[in-house]
Amino acid sequence: MKKTILSTVLFLMISAVTYAAGFDGTWLTKVKTPDGNEFELTYVFKTEGEKVTGSMKMPNGDLPVTNVKVDGKNISFEMAFGDQAMKYAGTLKDDDTIILKMIDSPMGDMEMTLKRQK
Structure with a gap:
């Protein structure tokens, strides 16, 4: 019984790390903007x-992501923009999205599609 429980716990821990690693890489x-202009954002995640740590690349320097949780x-x-904290939630749809x-x-609430850069 103890071996079964230990095996299950180890499997869950390995699965959590594997999924977290699925976010590794550079995402574009x-x-x-409300006035119709378009610009690119680049996110980088590392396990x-x-x-999991990460940042958003900006022309004048990277902004770190904080309180990262992977489930x-x-x-x-x-992410903090000056004194404003912004919250993000995402789902890995496939290996590259x-x-x-x-x-x-x-x-307002905004949805973005991030694509993995290779």
């Missing part, structure tokens, strides 16, 4: 053990 999306194929994190939503942002 295009965003439209080290069970910890299976779901990811959530926060994340559907990411900005939640409670000053620009």
Whole structure:
């Protein structure tokens, strides 16, 4: 019985790390502003053990993501823009696509499709 429980726990831990690693890499999306202009955003995620870190690349420097949580194929994190904290939640749809939503942002809830860059 103990071996079965230990095996199950180890399998779940390995599965969580495997899914987290699915977010590794550089991801690109295009965003439209309210005035119709379009610009690109680049997100980078890296898994080290069970910890996921990341940033959003900007022309004047990278913005770190914080409070990253991965649960299976779901990811959530926060980013600070000045004194404004923005929350994001996303789902890994396939190996090369994340559907990411900005939640409670000053620009309203916005959905973005991130594509893995190879």
